[in-house]
Amino acid sequence: MSSLEISHLNVTLGKKLILNDLSFSLAQGQIAALLGPSGCGKTTLLRSIAGLIQPSHGTVRFGNQLVSLSSLVLPSHKRKLGYVPQEGALFPHLNVAENIAFGLDRSIFTKDKIRQITKEMLDLIELQGFENRMPSQLSGGQQTRVALARALAIKPALVLLDEPFSALDAELRADLRTDVIDLLRAQNTTAILVTHDREEALVSADIVALMREGKIIQQGTPEAVYSTPISLETAIGTGDALVLAAAKMADGSTSYLFNSTTTGSEVEKGHIVIRPEEIKIDRDLSTATAVGLIEKIDYYGHDAMVSVDISGQKLKVRIPGPFDFVLGERVSVHHAGPVRFFADEIKM
């Protein structure tokens, strides 16, 4: 049974329709990444799931419990979910231990039990000995950990993470992300991670859902959304992409920069999408399908992004290091990967 099921959800804020007939579901223990540019409605969706916003239409179900039916909404304090907003939002007047224990109902748990859970959580986030620190005395990464512990302490069926790592620098971000995802997996918790970082979404999630303008336009495993995007938009949304003009031919083949030998008539015009790592370059000009000139090399250490000019068409190619290409060199360029053709929309 799915652990979260959203169907035909509409949310209007002010006069603007923020979520537009959105449907989405998630199985127990799955981690989903909501990926999209700012303003596409990611946070609104999360807040609707948390019961912090009143939808105008649609239903939200946790397991077999209906929590939201049109504008009838189960208030957030009865939903028992873990919510980690941007930058953590720790209670500034409480120390670390009090923050973590905040959601533990004293009429249900004994003092000892609360202390024990708090200690378990501190072990989990590896902040033993920080019980009495105030939030202002913690680093950004530590604050995020405490916010997560606070959410997990109530053993929620669902955890909602709203760009929890956005305030951190790159290295800390990757480390903490790995820790957090491991933690969620260890507890078999269903979770939704909101992010606008494509890499973060692909690395962390079982399901990547791409959002645009209040709708989910594609969802699937990270591999699926990356390698078989359903449109130009989702292709660009999930990773670096080269977009080349192309045409579908009568014999079923696709004519584009690396395959100009096709004959016959064009059936429809469109574009193809190539991932930068699917292009190879070498010095053997004799076998070349295309010859290009190296214009620019952005060197990153483990790999490099090389800009190649093929008779006016500029391509960015990802080359693993080490290599010895130099600026101004003429190279042979090959395409080794799937041909993803998307027909242009016909303008009426």
Place this chain on the structure above:
Amino acid sequence: MTTTVTDNTRTALTKDARNQRAIRSVLNGAVGIVAALALIPIGYLLVRSSQKPVGEIAQLLVRPKTLEVLATTSALVLSVVTVTVVLGVALASGLHFVKLPMRRLLIIPAVLPLAIPSYVFTYTWIALIPEFSGFFAAVFILSVTTLPYVILATLAGLRTVDGAQIEVARSLGLSIPQTFRRVVFPQVKGHISAGALLAALYTISDFGAVSLLNVETLTVTIQNMYRASYDRSAAAVISLVLIAFSTVVVLADERVKRQSPAGGDVKVYSTKNSLINKVWMRFAVITTLAIFAFVAVVIPFFVLISRFFSNRVAIEWGELARTSISTILVAAFGAIIALVLSTPLGILLAGSKTRIGHYAQRVITIGHGLPGVVVGLALVSIGSKLGALYQTTFLLAFAYALLFLAKSVASMSSSLSRVPNSVKDVASTLGMNQWQVFKKVVAPIAAPGIGLGTILVFLTAMKELPATLMLRPTGFDTLATQIWSAAAINRFNEAAPYALILVLIAAVPTFLVSRPDKSDRTFIQETARSPK
């Protein structure tokens, strides 16, 4: 099976929605009552004025005496605002940007005059120079009394300007004055305006200083009409003129605030590393401060203390103690009523933006410019019809609460707005209902600010004179009325002990409010950010 589940949850959800609506309507109702209470004075004045024939009202408004008083009031307000803005901005900038010895402590002489009510200040100067009187004397007294408001508000604004911006401006080739004009001033003009607003409202509603100095402003006219048992409707008409005048001032301030950049999250920056180290500037700032402190603090204290000791034998200690205690009690009572009245609005505004909350806040904020004499006049007339309430300390305390409700609401809503929404959301997802969120998260975070606001209301109520004169029960005296009645008949020695006690009690919260030991946000900063 699915349908039954749906039906059950539908019932549960509907019940929840009903509960939430019930809580909300109770809150809305409470807020509506408070807004209605806040409208009592204006409502009374409108009703009372309307009992007068239109012809008579017109005659009253255009008679030379009214026009003359209006002109005097305008000239006084303009002069005081000009003097305080020029001096206040200069002093605040000096304190903020110039490298001075013991910078933090230098702010004490700049804010201490807040503890000295204008009438005490006036009386010490008259005791020193018996001929001290007239328009320019009033400009001097009121400027010195209100200068701390402008200094504190400007300082609060300057602290929100990132020092790095100034360094960028300098590196782009701007001189110090150019940097101030083009980078600093546009960012702090809203704060300066807030300080100027406080100075203007103080001047408009001041009764003690101007009447001791024989300057007739609208406030004095109303008080005189009331005391001469002159036609109450006429007093009501002049009160409406006074309210119109205050409203113009409040609107002018809102206009300036609209033009200044909207402050989202206020950060407080340190200027430690970019202080100006020029000898003439340091000299100028310290000299100006010293002169101000001498005029505004040293002289009054000198007069009070020397008068106090000159007739120590004649002091009635029992009477002094009784008056002090009753002053503290009635002022504290008023502050607590104000706190209670502003709480439902606070909870409502902390929850979410609601239309009724917004309107209630606006109604109450208008009361910000309501002079004591107007509230006094309204309540004394209504109270005389209520019998049991008339001539009670409760009515007096209630008058204080109405007078300073805007202050209380402003401090409450700005303290509450410091509680981030995300924090409330988290508490709610962790199983806290609306009330628990307020109790366990919102209140603890906002409490220090609200407490400080309540202390400020208490302090202001303790010094209040015109409404107290009208509403106090027969035989009931506060420190303010004792000082007033002694000073009005030139018995300076008798007033001294009361004045000294009042100033000393007021000095404690004044110190707390400015907290020179902390460069953190002050109450004045909260006032400067008070709701639009």
